Amino acid sequence: xxxVFFALSLxxxxxxxxxxxxxxxxxxRVWSAPDNTRLVFELxxxxxxxxxxxxxPDRLVIDLKEATLTGKVDAPRADDRRILQLRHGPRDRxxxxxxxxxxxxxxxKSFLLxxxxxYGHRLVIDLxDKDEAARGGDAKAAxxxxxxKAAxxxxxxxxxxxxxxIDAGHGGxxxxxxGARGSHEKDVVxxxxxxxxxxVRAEPGMRPVLTRTGDYYVGLRxxxxxxxxxxxxxxxxxxxxxxxDARARGSSVFxxxxxxxSSEAARWLAERENAADLxxxxxxxxxxxxLASVLLDLSQTGTRQASLDVAGTVFRELNRLGEVHGPQVxxxxxVVLKSPDVPSMLVETAFISNPDEERRLNNPAHQQLIAxxxxxxxxxxFKKAPPPHTLLAEVQERQSTLPQDDAGTRARRASGQxxxxxxx
Numbered sequence: 001x002x003x004v005f006f007a008l009s010l011x012x013x014x015x016x017x018x019x020x021x022x023x024x025x026x027x028x029r030v031w032s033a034p035d036n037t038r039l040v041f042e043l044x045x046x047x048x049x050x051x052x053x054x055x056x057p058d059r060l061v062i063d064l065k066e067a068t069l070t071g072k073v074d075a076p077r078a079d080d081r082r083i084l085q086l087r088h089g090p091r092d093r094x095x096x097x098x099x100x101x102x103x104x105x106x107x108x109k110s111f112l113l114x115x116x117x118x119y120g121h122r123l124v125i126d127l128x129d130k131d132e133a134a135r136g137g138d139a140k141a142a143x144x145x146x147x148x149k150a151a152x153x154x155x156x157x158x159x160x161x162x163x164x165x166i167d168a169g170h171g172g173x174x175x176x177x178x179g180a181r182g183s184h185e186k187d188v189v190x191x192x193x194x195x196x197x198x199x200v201r202a203e204p205g206m207r208p209v210l211t212r213t214g215d216y217y218v219g220l221r222x223x224x225x226x227x228x229x230x231x232x233x234x235x236x237x238x239x240x241x242x243x244x245d246a247r248a249r250g251s252s253v254f255x256x257x258x259x260x261x262s263s264e265a266a267r268w269l270a271e272r273e274n275a276a277d278l279x280x281x282x283x284x285x286x287x288x289x290x291l292a293s294v295l296l297d298l299s300q301t302g303t304r305q306a307s308l309d310v311a312g313t314v315f316r317e318l319n320r321l322g323e324v325h326g327p328q329v330x331x332x333x334x335v336v337l338k339s340p341d342v343p344s345m346l347v348e349t350a351f352i353s354n355p356d357e358e359r360r361l362n363n364p365a366h367q368q369l370i371a372x373x374x375x376x377x378x379x380x381x382f383k384k385a386p387p388p389h390t391l392l393a394e395v396q397e398r399q400s401t402l403p404q405d406d407a408g409t410r411a412r413r414a415s416g417q418x419x420x421x422x423x424x
Contacts, residue, residue: 022066022067022068022094023043023044023045023046023047023064023066023067023068024043024044024045024067024068024069024070024071025041025042025043025064025067025068025069025070025071025096026042026043026044026070026071026120027041027042027071027072027073027074028040028041028042028071028072028073028074028086028098029042029074029173030074030075030076030077030080030083030086031172031173031215031216031217032076032077032079032080032081032214032216033172033212033214033216033217033218034081034213035128035129036126036127036128036129037076037080037081037082037083037126037127038124038125038126038127038172038173038216038217039100039124039125039126039127040122040123040124040173041064041122041123041124041125042071042119042120042121042122043067043120043121043122043123044070044120044121045121046112046121047064047065047066047067047112047121047123048064048065048066049062049063049064049065049110049123050062050063050065051063051108051110051125053105053106053108055105057101057102058101058102058103058104058105058106059099059100059101059102060099060100060102060106060108060127061097061098061099061100062097062098062099062100062110062125063091063095063096063097063098064095064096064097064098064123065094065095066094066095067095067096068090068096069088069096073086073088073098080103081103081129082102082103082104082106082127082129083100083101083102083103083127084101084102084103085100085101086098086099086100086101087099087101100127102127104129105130106127106128106129106130107127107128107129107130108125108126108127108128109125109126109128110123110124110125110126111123111124112124118178119173122173124173159389159390159391159393159394160389160390160391161205161206161207161390161391162205162206162207162233162234162382162386162387162390162391162392163206163207163208163209163230163231163232163233163234164200164206164207164208164209164232164233164234164236164378165208165209165211165226165227165230165232165234165235165236165342166193166196166197166200166208166209166210166211166236166238167193167210167211167212167223167227167235167236167237167238167336168186168189168190168192168193168194168210168211168212168238169185169186169189169237169238169239169240170184170185170186170189170217170239171186171190171212171214171215171216171217171218172186172215172216172217173217174186174217176189176239176240177240177241177242177352177353178242178352179242179352179353179355179358179361180246180353180355180358181355181358181359181362183352183358183361183362185239185240185242185352186215187215188240188349188352188361188362188367189238189239189240189349190212190214190215191364191367192238192349192367192370192371193210193238194210195367195368195370195371196208196236196238196371196374196375197210199371199372199375200375200378203375203379204391204392205390205391205392205395206382206392209226209227209230209232211223211226211227220335220336221335223235223237223336224335224336224338224339224342227339227342227344228339228341228342232342233342233343233382233387233390234310234342234343234344234345234378234382235336235337235339235342235343235344235345236344236345236347236374236378237334237336237337237344237345237346237347238346238347238349239346239347239348239349240348240349240350240351240352240361241325241348241349241350241351241352241353242351242352242353243351243353244353246353246354246355247354248325248351248353248354249323249325249350249351249354249356249357250322250323250324250325250326250350250351251318251321251322251323251324251325251347251348251349251350251370252315252324252325252326252330252347252348253311253314253315253318253329253330253345253346253347253348254311254329254330254331254332254334254337254345254346254347254348255304255307255308255311255329255330255331255337255344255345255346256304256307256331256332256333256334256337256338256344257331257332257333258304258331259333260331260332260333260334260337260338263333303339303340303341303342303343303344306343306385307337307343307344307345308329309381309385310343310345310377310378310381310382311329311345312328312329313377313378313380313381314345314347314373314374314377314378314381315328315329315377316377317373317374317376317377317380318347318370318373318374318377320373321369321370321373325348325351329345332346334346347374349361349370350370383396
């Protein structure tokens with residue numbers, strides 16, 4: 001009798017134990033970007049899941065094993081390019097099913113993230129357009145090797161705009177540093193980036209390109225790819241610093257360190273046979289080891305020197321605006337600075353962990369001052385060293401010849417006047 005009672009007790013406890021061990025879905029956030037849509041599932045615990053697609057109409061089905069919904073599910077934006085609507089409900093009394101009604105067929109990939117304050121366990125699902133997925137998910141990366149070989153090496157136009165790639169750090173699920181008042185780095189730097197974009201657009205002979213235009217995340221290497229796709233003459237990544245000590249303050253400017261350049265060179269040389277990327281207009285994939293290494297080293301040396309020069313002018317302008325953190329331009333191995341043929345710098349506008357600087361970073365007038373200081377530095381550099389075949393280089397060339405012609409004209413006129421006087 002005791003055995004029967006014990007077995008019955010175990011039978012009754014099994015559903016309770018299963019329920020107690022079930023993970024809860026505490027919320028779903030949807031982030032829409034131009035070339036992908038990201039869904040972030042907030043979980044109480046790691047979870048087993050599966051994905052599959054259905055057609056006519058196109059749908060993506062996500063099954064979460066032994067899960068219950070306890071939080072809010074964000075609706076996709078009305079202008080989302082991939083999701084029409086999101087539905088959910090229990091399945092088999094123990095699982096949770098989420099169904100995405102799609103505008104068109106997509107490729108989906110998923111991965112789990114471990115807790116990282118302020119977030120807990122997360123399941124991330126990225127929806128990629130078919131053409132983007134075919135390029136490995138790095139949308140708008142470099143064109144294929146065949147297309148780049150076929151393209152003319154000379155510029156399409158004898159005079160072009162200088163292209164400034166402006167990168168607002170973080171975004172979407174990644175808030176960056178968070179200030180004492182709850183300010184998110186991603187929001188502050190996007191506002192500054194937009195202000196800098198307007199200034200660059202108003203500058204004769206310059207054209208801006210934003211790596212992100214809204215609150216969504218862009219992969220670090222993809223930010224580099226966007227700059228290279230647009231053949232940028234300068235890449236500016238904008239951030240807000242943070243430190244454990246709230247007294248830390250000031251802005252700073254970084255360029256790529258020598259060690260960071262070396263590690264990136266090794267990566268490019270290892271992947272050159274499969275990469276369609278160009279360095280200084282020359283492909284590496286058909287070069288032997290020694291020649292590829294020499295070409296890459298030459299490209300990196302010139303790019304790093306240009307990065308140091310333009311970073312120096314921006315640093316001086318930020319120093320005039322207010323306090324800077326450190327006596328000079330600093331060097332580090334940030335991934336976004338590693339493009340071997342695009343001069344790049346990373347600007348830490350201030351310490352968002354400092355209450356005073358957090359307040360200023362949220363002030364539109366101060367944001368404008370930061371953007372204007374960066375613009376003055378960029379303008380000063382390119383007036384001194386405009387890239388060949390640009391409108392600014394053409395203007396500078398015309399101006400450099402005018403004084404000499406005028407002086408010659410004046411000399412001839414004076415000589416003629418003297419001759420006329422001697423005849424009289």
